[in-house]
Amino acid sequence: MKIQIDHIAKIEGHAGFVGHIVKGNVTKAQVEVEEGARLIESLLVGRSYEDVPVITSRICGLCPVIHGITSIKALEKAFNITPTKETVILRELMLAGQIIQSQVLHIFFLNATDYFKNRDGLDIAKEKPEFVTKVLQLRDFGNNVIKIIGGRSVHPLTPKVGGWHKIPSKDIVNQIENEGRKVLPYSKLLVNFILSLDIPDFQRKTEYIAHKPKEKNKYSSYYGKMNSSKGWIANEEKFRNEIKEQQFEGTVMKLARRNGKSYATDALARLHINRDNLNPIAKKVLKSTGLKFPLYNPFYNMLAQTIEVIHYVEECLNLSSELANSSLKNINTNFEIKKGFGSALLEAPRGTLYHSYDIDNKGIITQADIMTPTAQLLVNLNDDLKEYLPLIKKYNKKRRELEILKLIHSYDPCISCSTH
């Protein structure tokens, strides 16, 4: 039996699915990327370090913030720059805003809609206008945090190596405080909404890997190391050396594995590694769901994302209050251009993102290397698909396709990122 889905809707970028079942055995089950290769890493070589965040943010319109800031973090390391405390907080705020907007879009529009027969987000908006308005306001909050700091939400403008092209005004502290307090209750609505869905009962053991903050009591932060559910701990260098990417003829995607095996790197992975350090409301809500860890059910990534949305709204309030006593003046760092190498890891909405650069003494890029979350999560997704397919082959074609899409959507793959 051959199962083929040509153009998967409701994901970022273009991909299809191919599965083969021969005499009851799954011989193939994988997401096939149909995206063009823009060769972003090659485009960076030979250009000024200043162009890097501009170009890398264009890898993805859904997560431009993380690409821009991860490249800046790597470049600053190469130049031996320590950004000011305020700069780091502002960057963390932008990253929090990014995770809120991306997760809400995914949870509601791209994934949960799979659980409603023949209805999309715009239809549900007509049926439950009050609920959907609140969901959209929640997403707008995330976008707004990015916008008031970065100048706009898609491809923000102000962040640069050493600090800011334009330092945000002090007004942002009150604005984030007011808007964040307003949407915090809305963030909890999504949890009940997701729990009301009939989430498939499917489990497959895997390794969970996520960035764990240097600070002991934090769920997410600018500085930290990779931690795995199998006890593996890695800094940037070790991470890049031990996570191996593979690419085959005729395909534009690279697939990443650790010790030859797939692993999870999404919101669910972050909860597995660091749920004890969620902000108080997120932690309480997670406890109230009664979920037991390890969970091993990839369909629950959507629920993990809703918990993160609560956490990151709380985090925006925490971070903005940390700025309350700063004038936000003179927060840029002076530096000298010099030859060097820098690498950085940060958590994107879909998992861990790695960037590294070599720079010459004139500030020109001589080497660029980017590994995206989707290059990592696709391998885990394919392994899940292989085990899930035999369980759903009894269904008719339409239902079978829907179940496959549910699983693919639960990972929220970003195909533009995976290809770049």
Next chain:
Amino acid sequence: MPKPKTAIISLTCCEGCQLSILDLGEKLLDIADKLDLRHFRLASGTKSFPGPYDIAIVEGCPITKDNFKRLKEIRKQSKVLIALGACAHLGGVAEIKNYKGNKEEQIKYVYKNIEGINNPNITPISDVVKVDAYVPGCPINNEEFYRIVMEYAKGKTPYIAQRPVCYECQLRENKCLLQEGKPCFGPVTLGGCDAVCPSNGFICEACRGPLEGMGIEKLQEIMKGKMNKKDLMKIAEIYGVKKEFEKSDKK
């Protein structure tokens, strides 16, 4: 009057322009009210409508064989075709590849196995099909998008005023980055973006393409020769505008 059948199609790109449309919020519901929106992959997945279309909105540039095929099919099926964003309009960041030269070497830099991976020169979609209108920018200004599609919905043919980015920059009372000696492309770039970059301390890098008849030599003249043509052209490579500026310079 029946609502115009409208499709939003993505070729290879970051999809930031499509996301900017989604970010319109309530105004998007307004658009959905006036236009019969089809093929909006990020918003509605379960439904797929075949053409023909009254309006096709295309973002991204063609890279895969399938991209080229799709683009030509869409053109055949559509009355009006709108290029959305810098990738469709100018080539976008992917076009840096053309200026670097040696495509083969570049693809080998990224992939070990290059067999079967499409690696064409990057072109604006107007090199492949006839384009009726543009919504420029990287990303688009979604307010401008709203105005343009709503005018089409009313049966009008919208246009973008030929004013430089400086026009809006001055209205916003920004400090002039050119006067600070920075290579800002505002004077030679088509406005309509609300001067969002210079308003955030970032030089204009011409993502909306040249103002009619404007080239790099004009910018050099305005900068009183403070920067050489080669360095300015390097900036113009970022959004794939270098070739357009070269054309203007020749005239």
